[in-house]
Amino acid sequence: MEEARNIYGDHIMKNQISLGISGFKVDEVDGFDYWLWPDVATFPSGVSAEQTRQTYGLKFMDMVTDLYRKQNTRTYGLARANNAGGVAMPYALYNDQYAHQDFIAGLANSGFNGVLWEPEVRESDSAEEWLRRMQTSCLSPMAMINAWGSGTKPWSFPEVYEACQEIAYLRMQLLPYLYSSFSRYYFEGIPPFRAMALEDSYNSERKLIKKELDDTDNPYQQALLKENLTQYMMGDNIMVAPMFTGMKEREVILPKGRWFNFYTGSFMGDGEVITVAPPVNQIPLFVRDGGIIPMIPPIRQTSEWKEGTPLTLRVYGNAPAEFILYDDDGKSYDFEKGKYTTKLLKADKGVGQIKDLQNNSSWTYGEIHWEFMTKTNVPIK
Numbered sequence: 001m002e003e004a005r006n007i008y009g010d011h012i013m014k015n016q017i018s019l020g021i022s023g024f025k026v027d028e029v030d031g032f033d034y035w036l037w038p039d040v041a042t043f044p045s046g047v048s049a050e051q052t053r054q055t056y057g058l059k060f061m062d063m064v065t066d067l068y069r070k071q072n073t074r075t076y077g078l079a080r081a082n083n084a085g086g087v088a089m090p091y092a093l094y095n096d097q098y099a100h101q102d103f104i105a106g107l108a109n110s111g112f113n114g115v116l117w118e119p120e121v122r123e124s125d126s127a128e129e130w131l132r133r134m135q136t137s138c139l140s141p142m143a144m145i146n147a148w149g150s151g152t153k154p155w156s157f158p159e160v161y162e163a164c165q166e167i168a169y170l171r172m173q174l175l176p177y178l179y180s181s182f183s184r185y186y187f188e189g190i191p192p193f194r195a196m197a198l199e200d201s202y203n204s205e206r207k208l209i210k211k212e213l214d215d216t217d218n219p220y221q222q223a224l225l226k227e228n229l230t231q232y233m234m235g236d237n238i239m240v241a242p243m244f245t246g247m248k249e250r251e252v253i254l255p256k257g258r259w260f261n262f263y264t265g266s267f268m269g270d271g272e273v274i275t276v277a278p279p280v281n282q283i284p285l286f287v288r289d290g291g292i293i294p295m296i297p298p299i300r301q302t303s304e305w306k307e308g309t310p311l312t313l314r315v316y317g318n319a320p321a322e323f324i325l326y327d328d329d330g331k332s333y334d335f336e337k338g339k340y341t342t343k344l345l346k347a348d349k350g351v352g353q354i355k356d357l358q359n360n361s362s363w364t365y366g367e368i369h370w371e372f373m374t375k376t377n378v379p380i381k
Contacts, residue, residue, distance in 0.1 A: 002337040009063050017067055023077040024064055027056035030081035030095070040356055047308055058083040061091050072332045077144065078118060088244075092116040092142045100133060105229040107140055111194030114185075116141040123150035127157035128280070134164045135283035136242050138171040141193055163281035166321055169298035176325065176338075181235035183326035183340075187222040194233050201271070207337050220365040225313030237316075237323070238262065241276070241284040249277035250284070258289035260316040265373030289317030292345050294325055296365075305330075308366035312363055313345055313352060315372045321347040328361045335361070347372070 013282040036056065040047040057079045068075040076090045093115055097106070103119035110117035121137040121144065124130035134154065137143050147153055154164040181192040196202045231241040231252060239259070241252045256271035262285035268274060276284050287293060293314040299305060315321050328340035342357040352370035 004044075005059075005063055009067055012064065013067055013317075017071075021077050024060075025078040026057055026060050026091075027080050029053070029060070029079065055083050057081040058086050058089075059084065061089040065089055069333060070261050071076060072334070073256060073332065074331060076142070078144070079097075082115065083269065087114045092118040094118045094120045096120070098122070098213065098240075100129070101230060103133075103136060104232065104242055104275045107136075107193055108195035108229045108232040111191035111198060111232075114191050116140045116191075116193070118144055121146060122146040123152050124157075125308045126245065127160045130157050131160040131163050131167075131280065132243055132245055132283075135167045139240050139283065139285075143168070143171050160280075166281055167283065172299045172302075172305075173295045173297070174293070174309065175302070176296060176327075177235060179330075180294070180324060180326040181231065183342075184236075184324075190236075192235055196228050196231060196239075196255070199233060199255050200303075202253070203246060212213070238289050239286040239288075241286070243278065243283060249275055251275050252286070254286065255288075258317055258319070260289065261285075262287050262293075262316075262372060265316060267374070287314075287316040290319030290321040291316045292321045292323035292347060294323065294345070305364065306366055307362065309364055311365040311368045312366065313347075313370050315347045315352065315370065315374075317374050321345075324357065327364050330364075 003303075036053050037049050039049050043049070043052060047133055056091060061077070061079055061082075064077070065075060074090065076092075078092075078094050079086070079089075080095060082089075082091070082093055094109065094117070095106075097103075098120075100119075102278045106117045107119060117140075119133070119137050121130075121142050124133055130152065134145075137145065145152075145154065152167070155161045159166075178192065184190045185192050191198075230244075231239060233239050239252075239255075241250065253276050254269045254272055254274060258270045259324075260266060260267045263282060268276075268286055279285050293316070295312045295314060296305065296309050304352045323345045325343045325345055326340065327342075328335040334340075338358075339361045341359050341361045341363055344355040344357050346353045346355070347370065350372055354368070
């Protein structure tokens with residue numbers, strides 16, 4: 001009802017948004033009658049309690065987004081439940097299904113309907129598990145540590161503190177790549193995080209990790225492995241293959257086409273199953289041939305990502321490379337009016353070029369440096 005929406009919205013604007021709150025996490029809106037209201041509850045609108053529970057999260061997101069829009073200020077947040085039309089809202093979904101591999105399955109599967117889904121890092125039984133969860137969260141739609149639930153912080157396990165710091169910094173370095181990937185999400189509807197089955201060059205019938213299949217009789221676990229929900233794409237050029245607790249090595253399915261080690265530029269394979277044994281501080285990342293990854297220096301907060309920020313353009317492989325780099329003011333909805341900048345990045349045979357596509361906004365970056373990770377046509381072993 002409009003009257004209730006106005007009362008609720010005015011309260012939130014006065015007591016939260018006007019004081020500087022920039023986003024909301026909407027918890028416990030996933031239909032449990034003991035969290036919200038029982039089936040016997042009645043409402044002046046005449047909508048049933050069951051229906052209201054199922055749409056409350058969506059209505060809240062819509063109301064809050066509208067409040068920020070009236071200020072021409074962007075917001076983003078988390079919601080425990082969603083409904084039809086929620087994909088248009090600046091929110092990521094999450095829940096308390098907490099097994100690490102389930103997180104990867106959710107992250108991958110959400111891309112089939114365009115929804116963003118966020119692994120919630122809250123607690124762990126060991127330093128290794130905490131690091132593995134951190135690595136996944138930092139390479140997901142919204143890097144989040146839910147420390148209020150357990151009190152666990154990135155430094156709670158001193159033996160992996162530096163490794164946790166490394167992955168957090170890597171997330172920040174990848175902001176230009178992620179921001180451009182999210183722009184494709186807005187303009188073209190292409191999910192920035194998605195399952196391998198959505199890749200044209202991926203053979204979903206390929207047999208995966210026979211040893212791991214033989215080691216489990218859990219049908220759900222077998223389904224995860226057979227459908228390969230243990231790796232996923234982050235943007236168009238980076239494939240993520242998380243390590244799980246206890247793993248010293250893992251098998252990775254490479255889609256057809258040459259793939260390279262993100263960290264070193266080394267050739268890893270072409271349309272085959274490979275085994276990797278990375279150091280504990282590295283989550284396996286692979287870049288497709290001709291992939292350009294724009295990166296900035298490590299920063300602690302996004303407020304440091306400002307005009308004049310140096311930009312490094314990493315180029316992997318030897319195929320002709322293209323990438324559209326997107327930029328805008330980062331704060332308003334003016335991009336909907338065409339106030340944004342896009343540049344076409346191209347590289348071939350060790351030479352990089354930058355071409356203006358649309359220049360209708362401020363430009364964040366300063367000095368630009370090309371870094372060719374693979375400098376030879378001979379695969380690097």
